[in-house]
Amino acid sequence: MSTFDHTGLIQDINECLAPFRKAQPDAMAGFGQLARASMAEGALSTKHKELMALAIGVTQRCSGCIGFHVKALHKLGCTRAELEEMLAVCVYMGGGPALMYAAEAIKAWDAMAPA
Numbered sequence: 751m752s753t754f755d756h757t758g759l760i761q762d763i764n765e766c767l768a769p770f771r772k773a774q775p776d777a778m779a780g781f782g783q784l785a786r787a788s789m790a791e792g793a794l795s796t797k798h799k800e801l802m803a804l805a806i807g808v809t810q811r812c813s814g815c816i817g818f819h820v821k822a823l824h825k826l827g828c829t830r831a832e833l834e835e836m837l838a839v840c841v842y843m844g845g846g847p848a849l850m851y852a853a854e855a856i857k858a859w860d861a862m863a864p865a
Contacts, residue, residue, distance in 0.1 A: 754854060754857060754858070756820065756821075756857075756861060759814060763814050789803075797827070797828055797832075800819055800823050801823065804819035804820065804833075804836065805836055807819055807851075807855075808837065808851040809851070811851050813851075813854065816851065816855050817858055817862075820855060820859050824862055824864060833855070833856075833859055834856075837852040837855060837856070
């Protein structure tokens with residue numbers, strides 16, 4: 751497997767979007783508010799919501815999503831067992847393509863793990 755750098759990808763995405771955030775502040779503020787409201791602790795924990803977001807990123811084949819949500823899951827104390835169980839559901843629902851991105855998520859998980 752190639753050495754995909756999700757930390758670098760997150761940084762690149764944020765840098766590329768900086769001018770867009772300035773050009774479209776209302777739209778980006780709205781997106782940010784939607785994200786905060788959607789991911790807030792509620793009937794579902796923030797960790798479970800992040801697991802769902804990562805599952806969508808895996809099944810939609812979004813490397814940027816994988817990086818951002820793996821990073822968040824580490825901060826929320828997600829375990830590797832929780833990650834792997836969620837990835838099994840992704841593979842069940844998304845087949846072979848989801849399996850390829852599950853491998854990417856595992857690689858990101860390992861690379862971004864706290865020291």
